[in-house]
Structures are given as C-alpha cells and as structure tokens.
Amino acid sequence: MKTLLLFIIINTNFSATKTVYICNSGISKKYHYKQDCRGLKNCQFKLLKINLDKAKREGRTLCKWER
Numbered sequence: 001m002k003t004l005l006l007f008i009i010i011n012t013n014f015s016a017t018k019t020v021y022i023c024n025s026g027i028s029k030k031y032h033y034k035q036d037c038r039g040l041k042n043c044q045f046k047l048l049k050i051n052l053d054k055a056k057r058e059g060r061t062l063c064k065w066e067r
C-alpha cells in the first residue's frame with residue numbers, strides 16, 4: 001500500500017514537471033517531446049529545454065511529426 005502511494009506521488013510530480021524541447025529561433029511556435037525529433041533537425045539555433053506549461057503559455061503547439 002505504501003509503495004502504491006509513493007508511485008502515485010512520483011507520477012503526479014512527473015507530469016507536472018514535463019519538459020519539452022524548443023528551437024530558440026524566435027519565430028518557431030512548436031514544441032517537441034523528443035530531442036532528436038526530425039522537426040528539430042533543421043534548427044540552426046540553440047535547443048532549449050523548457051516546461052510544457054510554459055511552452056503552451058507562449059502559444060506553442062506540438063510539432064507536426066509528433067501528433
């Protein structure tokens with residue numbers, strides 16, 4: 001029982017701090033779950049790892065390759 005509770009707590013924490021990858025080009029409005037996504041291959045700028053919630057607040061949408 002104790003183990004199950006611990007598992008739930010860890011899971012909740014994980015979803016709350018989910019991070020995504022973005023291309024810091026200034027014009028990109030996409031976010032990516034995978035760092036090696038083909039949508040990021042063309043990125044000529046720095047890759048940033050940010051919070052999923054933050055990405056959504058900035059108006060970013062999930063990259064077309066990962067839908």
Ligand SMILES: [Zn+2]
Binds near residue numbers: 032034039040064065
């Ligand atoms: Zn992607």
